[in-house]
Amino acid sequence: MDRIDPRDMRAGDPDREHTADILRRAAGEGRLDIDELEERLERAYQAKTYRELEALVADLPDGAALAPGSTGVVPAARTEPLPLKATMSDVERTGSWSVPSRLHLSPAMGNIKLDFRHATCPHRVVDIEVKGGTGNVVLILPKGWAVDDDQLRTGWGSVKNKRAGTPAPDGVLVRVTGGIGMGSLVARDAYFYEK
Template sequence: MSVEPSHPVPLRASDADREAVVAELQEAMADGRIDLDELGARLEVALSARTHAELAPLTADLLPVAPPAQPLLLKGGIAGAVRTGVWRVPHRIRAYGGLGGVKIDFTQAACRLRVVDVEVDGQTGGVEIVIPDGWVVETEHVDAGLAGLRDRTTAAKLPGSPLVRLTGTCGMGGVTVRHPKRGERRKLLRESR
């Protein structure tokens, strides 16, 4: 039986992760938040970064220009709903488990926000949230409902990484927040090569 390491292994950055940081830096320069010299220096680091921990400081001091007005709405319905892969994280997400459940996977998402507000309603199917190592979750404003909340995350926050702030109710299906499982980590490592 293998044992998980006690310290989180730095998650490797993919080409998509580096490209998201490059796009954010270019946008910051266009907005006048950084100058051309600073853009060049940060781009050099971004393009050679191997882990998320190396990328995070490059955009930690850059605030987004304007939050989107509408939250991302995920409804599980009968078949369920999944948000995974490479996607841009909005300020607010509403997840309704329905019968089929909702899964929100942040492990490959592009996120330049300090706080992401996620309103959950587990309903019957439940809501599952997967966050990268280094991200943290705040769960004290979630009603346990019938099924309860399972928080399987660590409290070790990387500088510049987001806080996922949960509100809402677990309902009958429950809400689970966790880091990637061993198989998911292997898949992420393969994809980042």
């Protein structure tokens, strides 16, 4: 039996209520008019899956994807950025790990590798700020993901982005900003690393 996409899992009442709170907050900030709010609230309370709830808040600032089994937005969406610093050694995130919405990478004199192939990412956009030294940043991306490096300064470093462009409808956009220093940013397809 094929594994079900987590977004197609059944949502519960706490998830519906949390989505409704996001919608009400957005209306209070003037992001939704009253008709949009009523229409989305009705759809939220009728939603059966996380995917349906996610679609209702995807265009809102607080609209990070909902996580199966949680009672609302994934905590990483509301916490400080995840800092990863490689000073005299390498840092890796591989295997099963939860991707936060923001990361701060400092490849001073070491390399940082982020392997997203088996990671859980409930966000549509992941922002990575690089404060580079002489180290490299390597991003290994699954099918459907894309990398935007337009706002990344290179200095004496280089960028090798094989995943530029627009992500798939169910994919993730990784936005890389900051500066790479004297190192390199490498963004590659997952299949490049599969044996």
